[in-house]
Amino acid sequence: MVDEEQVKSEIIEVAKGLIQQFGINKVTMKDIAQAAGKGKSTLYYYFKNKEEILDAVIEDEMHQFYSSSEKAVQNETGFENKLRTYINTKVKTIEIKLKNYAFLIEVDHHYFDFRNYFTRASLLFNDREKVLIESILKCGVQTGKIDPDKVHGKDGFEMAEILLIAIRGLEMEVFLKKKIENIETKTDMMIEILLNGLK
Amino acid sequence: MVDEEQVKSEIIEVAKGLIQQFGINKVTMKDIAQAAGKGKSTLYYYFKNKEEILDAVIEDEMHQFYSSSEKAVQNETGFENKLRTYINTKVKTIEIKLKNYAFLIEVDHHYFDFRNYFTRASLLFNDREKVLIESILKCGVQTGKIDPDKVHGKDGFEMAEILLIAIRGLEMEVFLKKKIENIETKTDMMIEILLNGLK
DNA sequence: TTTCGACCCAAATACATTTTTGGTCTAAAA
DNA sequence: TTTTAGACCAAAAATGTATTTGGGTCGAAA
Structure with missing residues (x-):
């Protein structure tokens, strides 16, 4: 049992870093997953879709x-x-x-x-x-x-x-x-x- | 001999009207010329290029x-x-x-x-x-x-x-x-x- | 409950081709 | 001399098509 909120904010931080580095429309779900050390579909366990992640970052x-x-x-x-x-x-x-x-x-x-x-x-x-x-x-x-x-x-x-x-x-x-x-x-x-x- | 400034502002007005109707990147030099009742190259007699017309409008x-x-x-x-x-x-x-x-x-x-x-x-x-x-x-x-x-x-x-x-x-x-x-x-x-x- | 790889399909990309359009030039009209 | 138009050119944009990418789903496994 992991702390859901913890994982979520971890993902958000990773995404934020990538966005700052490469710009928001270069960053893919694959990128985020890799940088977070997780499988791509795992992201969808925590977030509904990409938009939800991006929104969370902003x-x-x-x-x-x-x-x-x-x-x-x-x-x-x-x-x-x-x-x-x-x-x-x-x-x-x-x-x-x-x-x-x-x-x-x-x-x-x-x-x-x-x-x-x-x-x-x-x-x-x-x-x-x-x-x-x-x-x-x-x-x-x-x-x-x-x-x-x-x-x-x-x-x-x-x-x-x-x-x-x-x-x-x-x-x-x-x-x-x-x-x-x-x-x-x-x-x-x-x-x-x-x-x-x-x- | 026509009043150059007069013609210029006429062209600008015509261009402005077209822009308001169709949006700035739909309007072509041909459009402006036709709407002004002039030949396309005539526009280049009064303005250096398209940008100058657009700038003048703005x-x-x-x-x-x-x-x-x-x-x-x-x-x-x-x-x-x-x-x-x-x-x-x-x-x-x-x-x-x-x-x-x-x-x-x-x-x-x-x-x-x-x-x-x-x-x-x-x-x-x-x-x-x-x-x-x-x-x-x-x-x-x-x-x-x-x-x-x-x-x-x-x-x-x-x-x-x-x-x-x-x-x-x-x-x-x-x-x-x-x-x-x-x-x-x-x-x-x-x-x-x-x-x-x-x- | 949480993670992942395989899979699907829509959207983006890439590339080649055609069309459009900005801009020039010359000749003629005014 | 001033002004205009039509033919012309090169660059850009639009179009069409093939290919790849990337968002999102699913079932299985840890």
């Missing part, structure tokens, strides 16, 4: 991506610090991931396209990210740094959504330019506006 | 796109109005353009991809858009609505760039979701933050 990557900023924010105290850490961690994580998949993005235009990524990001993780931003805002309200009335706008709308949209713009900037000039000055300026704007 | 579209918000802003008075008009016009123009090219975007994934568009947009039109935002900010400074010191950040950095980044996020949101819910409430909230944040 999901896993994105999970890591988001949880890294979540953790960083939790370890920080104070509204301003949390906000600054949130944005900075995010930018840095994107830069790292871009390096890991640099090959992919250059060569393999088709699969890993931009739209795909951002569509997926906004569909799957918007809510999760909104929760994080809300927790930061909450901290700001508790410490009296920001006005509670401004967190929940009219029509019961969430300020977190607006911040998320603005931050997606920053994300995109990093994505496109790879190395954003004076990123820290820019985040500082953004944070200053937010601090005053939400006061 | 340039033209983007020019329209940006000038529509520029005009709208110029016709408005007062910082707050200008800012609101700028964002709203932009969102509306994107929605319209998306409709025109809906077919393209659905079917012709390859060419009109997201990354392409945004890369091009940021390379070619960032400066132009920055100028527009700067003019809005200037108006805000003159009417005492915002603090001059905040327009030019430390290191001689421009606040306009930060706003542009945030607005690109909004653009992307419209792009991806097509119909953004409560867009006006959202822009209002964004503007409110900016008004207070830059005061």
